[in-house]
Structure formats: C-alpha cells, structure tokens
Amino acid sequence: MTTAHHEDRLHAQIAFILEIDKLKRVLRRNLLMDGSRRENDAEHSWYLAMLALVLAEHAEPGVDLGRVVRMLLVHDIVEIDAGDTFIYDVVAVEAQAAAEIAAAERLFGLLPEEQAREFRALWEEFEARETPEARFAKALDRLAPMMANHHNEGGTWALYRVTARQVLEKVALITDGSPRLGAFATDLVETSVARGHLQP
Amino acid sequence: MTTAHHEDRLHAQIAFILEIDKLKRVLRRNLLMDGSRRENDAEHSWYLAMLALVLAEHAEPGVDLGRVVRMLLVHDIVEIDAGDTFIYDVVAVEAQAAAEIAAAERLFGLLPEEQAREFRALWEEFEARETPEARFAKALDRLAPMMANHHNEGGTWALYRVTARQVLEKVALITDGSPRLGAFATDLVETSVARGHLQP
Numbered sequence: 001m002t003t004a005h006h007e008d009r010l011h012a013q014i015a016f017i018l019e020i021d022k023l024k025r026v027l028r029r030n031l032l033m034d035g036s037r038r039e040n041d042a043e044h045s046w047y048l049a050m051l052a053l054v055l056a057e058h059a060e061p062g063v064d065l066g067r068v069v070r071m072l073l074v075h076d077i078v079e080i081d082a083g084d085t086f087i088y089d090v091v092a093v094e095a096q097a098a099a100e101i102a103a104a105e106r107l108f109g110l111l112p113e114e115q116a117r118e119f120r121a122l123w124e125e126f127e128a129r130e131t132p133e134a135r136f137a138k139a140l141d142r143l144a145p146m147m148a149n150h151h152n153e154g155g156t157w158a159l160y161r162v163t164a165r166q167v168l169e170k171v172a173l174i175t176d177g178s179p180r181l182g183a184f185a186t187d188l189v190e191t192s193v194a195r196g197h198l199q200p
Numbered sequence: 201m202t203t204a205h206h207e208d209r210l211h212a213q214i215a216f217i218l219e220i221d222k223l224k225r226v227l228r229r230n231l232l233m234d235g236s237r238r239e240n241d242a243e244h245s246w247y248l249a250m251l252a253l254v255l256a257e258h259a260e261p262g263v264d265l266g267r268v269v270r271m272l273l274v275h276d277i278v279e280i281d282a283g284d285t286f287i288y289d290v291v292a293v294e295a296q297a298a299a300e301i302a303a304a305e306r307l308f309g310l311l312p313e314e315q316a317r318e319f320r321a322l323w324e325e326f327e328a329r330e331t332p333e334a335r336f337a338k339a340l341d342r343l344a345p346m347m348a349n350h351h352n353e354g355g356t357w358a359l360y361r362v363t364a365r366q367v368l369e370k371v372a373l374i375t376d377g378s379p380r381l382g383a384f385a386t387d388l389v390e391t392s393v394a395r396g397h398l399q400p
Contacts, residue, residue: 010384013254018347020250021233024243033221043224046246049273050220054213054315066266073249073269115254147218184210 009112016110022080029086029160030145035152041076041084044144048072051140058178059136071126071137074119078103087170088162129173139177142170143185150188154197163199164189209312216310222280229286229360230345235352241276241284244344248272251340258378259336271326271337274319278303287370288362329373339377342370343385350388354397363399364389 024042032039039047052068059068076084081103085096104123108116125134146167149155157167167189175182192198224242232239239247252268259268276284281303285296304323308316325334346367349355357367367389375382392398 006380010255010258010380014347014384017251017254018233018351021247024232024239024247025234025236032224033218034225036225039224040243042243042246043240046242046249046273047221047224049246049249049269051217053270053273053319054217054311055210058210066269069249069266069269069273070253073246073253111254119253147214151218180206180210184214 012110012112013115016107019107019110020077020080023077026076026079026084028084028145029156030148031152031155033148033151035155039148041079045073045076047144048075048137048140051144052137055140055178055181058180060132060178063132063136067122067133068137071122071133072140074122075126075137075141077107077119078123080107086156086160088160088166129176132177135173135177137177139174139181142174143181146170146174146185146188149198150192153195154192157192157198161199164193165200167198212310212312213315216307219307219310220277220280223277226276226279226284228284228345229356230348231352231355233348233351235355239348241279245273245276247344248275248337248340251344252337255340255378255381258380260332260378263332263336267322267333268337271322271333272340274322275326275337275341277307277319278323280307286356286360288360288366329376332377335377337377339374339381342374343381346370346385346388349398350392353395354392357392357398361399364393365400367398 023045024040026041027038028041028044030039031037049069049072052065052072056063056065059065078100082096082099085092087093104120108120108123111119125131126137129135129138145156149157156162168186171182171185171189174185189198193200223245224240226241227238228241228244230239231237249269249272252265252272256263256265259265278300282296282299285292287293304320308320308323310316311319325331326337329335329338345356349357356362368386371382371385371389374385389398393400
C-alpha cells in the first residue's frame with residue numbers, strides 16, 4: 001500500500017469522525033436517571049456499551065461481547081440524518097425505516113469502502129435482531145429507558161400516556177435477549193404500576 | 201451457582217449502572233465540533249470508542265481492539281467523583297491522582313468483586329500507558345479535543361492561552377500511540393498556528 005493510499009483512507013475516516021460528532025445533538029425522549037434533562041444519542045450509546053460489559057453474563061452463553069459492544073456503539077448513528085423516533089409512536093416507526101436506510105447509505109458511505117460495509121452490517125444486524133448478539137444488544141436498548149422511567153416517576157410513560165400493556169410488549173424483546181433481564185424489567189414495570197407511575 | 205447468588209450479582213451490577221449515569225453530567229472543557237456547548241464525559245467516551253473502531257488500522261499491529269474499546273468506555277468513570285481536570289492545569293493534574301484512586305475504589309467497588317477488579321485494571325492500564333492498547337487509547341483521548349479546538353477557531357487553546365509548544369507536548373503522546381495520527385495532529389497544530397488560532 002502506498003502512502004497516498006493511507007492518506008486517502010485517513011482523510012475519509014476523519015470526515016466520518018467529524019460527521020458523527022452530531023450524534024451528541026440528537027435528543028431522545030427519555031430523561032437522564034436524575035430527571036435533569038433529555039438524553040442524547042451519543043451518551044445513550046456509551047451507556048448501552050457499558051451495560052453490555054457489566055451485564056454480559058446475562059446474555060446467551062457464547063455471545064461475542066465485542067460484537068455486541070460494536071453494534072451498540074453504531075446502532076443510533078443513522079439518527080443523525082433520520083432523527084430519533086419514539087418507540088411507542090407506531091406511525092412514525094414505520095416511516096422511519098426508509099429514512100434510516102438513506103442515512104446509513106450517506107453516513108457509513110463516508111468511510112473507506114470495506115469499513116462502510118462493516119459498520120452498515122453491524123447496524124443491519126442490530127435492526128434484524130436475528131443473532132444472539134443483536135437480541136442481547138436490543139434487550140439493553142429497551143432496558144435502559146425503562147430504568148430511567150422507573151426512576152423518574154413514570155417519565156415518558158406518564159408523559160405520553162403509555163400503558164403497562166404496551167411496555168410489557170417491549171419487555172418481551174428484553175426477555176428474548178436475556179430471560180433474567182426480562183424478569184428484572186417485568187419487576188420494574190410491576191413496581192411502577194403499583195406506585196401509580198404507569199397505567200395498568 | 202444458586203439463583204440467590206445470581207440475584208445478588210445483578211443487584212450489584214444495577215447499582216453500578218445507575219451510578220455511572222452521572223458521567224453524562226460531568227462536563228469537560230472542550231466544546232462539541234460545532235462549538236454549540238461543552239462536551240460531557242459520557243458522550244466523549246462514546247466518541248473515543250468510535251474513533252478506536254474507525255482508526256484501528258493506525259494502531260501498532262496486533263493491538264487488541266476490544267481491549268482498547270473497553271478501556272475507553274471506562275477511562276473517565278472516576279471523574280463522577282473526582283471531576284474533570286484540564287490537562288494544561290499542572291497543579292490540578294497532580295492533586296487529581298489521589299481523588300481518582302478513591303473514586304475508582306468507590307465506583308468500581310459497587311460491582312461484584314471480580315468485575316470490580318477487571319474494570320479497575322482497565323482504568324489503571326489506561327492511566328499507566330505501558331501497553332500498546334493503552335498508548336493507542338490515550339492517543340485518541342488526546343486527539344479528539346485537538347480536532348475540536350481546530351474546528352472551533354482555537355477553542356480551549358485560545359480561551360486558556362495555551363501555546364503550540366504545550367500542545368505539541370501532548371502530540372508526542374499521540375505519536376507514541378500511533379505515528380500516523382501523531383503526524384495528523386501535528387498538521388492540525390500547524391494549521392491552527394498559521395490561522396492565528398493558536399499562539400506559536
């Protein structure tokens with residue numbers, strides 16, 4: 001490989017790095033655990049990667065933890081162009097798919113070709129939820145905002161009038177990635193209902 | 201292992217997870233790339249983990265990338281208790297060491313014992329900068345704020361009257377982890393001086 005080739009690669013990589021800084025300005029609906037403000041996608045992605053390291057033993061045996069972490073680090077990057085969608089807003093969730101595919105094309109397309117393919121594959125694997133790694137990653141992505149709502153007297157559940165029944169549909173995705181974490185999430189939901197922070 | 205044992209572990213892990221949410225509220229000196237606000241430690245940690253994935257080929261051959269990523273994810277957690285220290289504030293940097301050791305003890309100590317040891321070892325490895333993984337991780341930690349300052353007309357360099365000579369001492373740490381990224385950082389410094397955004 002020539003020096004010029006390496007320079008071109010670094011140039012493309014830096015363009016991508018500068019672009020993804022914008023993930024720090026994409027706001028999610030849920031609040032921080034202390035309720036002080038809404039969470040952004042970049043800090044959310046760090047948090048999920050940490051959850052993966054800390055909770056690894058609750059994943060299916062043999063899960064490739066490094067892959068789970070890489071998937072979580074890139075899983076929201078498409079939202080730089082496509083924006084965040086509230087998971088309980090069914091209409092928006094459907095319209096979102098096309099916007100996210102275009103976003104993946106543009107954003108990962110800034111990288112050298114084989115890296116673009118690799119990052120896009122991680123994002124697609126996460127979305128498809130077919131591998132144990134993706135199921136565990138998705139479980140963590142569902143668990144974190146439930147913990148935040150549980151700590152914020154209902155948080156976005158209360159604000160958007162979400163019911164326990166709707167939340168339990170999301171808990172099923174957690175159970176699918178980790179039965180133990182699914183049981184933990186069910187407890188959070190039941191406690192929130194008992195406290196009057198979530199409609200039955 | 202009994203179910204009660206697993207419950208205890210999960211309980212400790214959740215306590216740690218709730219506590220580290222606070223990293224999202226620890227502010228650093230440097231701004232986001234667009235200059236809109238100061239960066240927090242959690243989104244900074246995500247950003248560095250992404251830099252590790254994107255720039256991996258510029259590390260020493262054979263570097264364990266998964267370890268670099270894990271190190272970057274945990275490297276600032278001690279700042280929840282000890283706060284962020286501006287790297288050009290020499291007096292504060294010295295006082296910081298003891299506070300960070302106490303913070304590591306308390307924060308990682310929330311985890312089950314062998315996880316506490318594992319996370320603390322990652323943080324200590326990062327700080328010691330003796331392994332190729334730690335040198336690469338530290339290089340990225342130094343590179344990111346230089347990119348932000350370069351994009352913000354000098355940013356914290358201008359604000360705190362830092363000189364190119366002081367910045368080049370930090371560039372040496374980048375070169376130590378990756379000669380190619382060191383050369384890239386040197387270019388950033390020279391461009392900033394040429395533009396009048398950094399004192400020679």
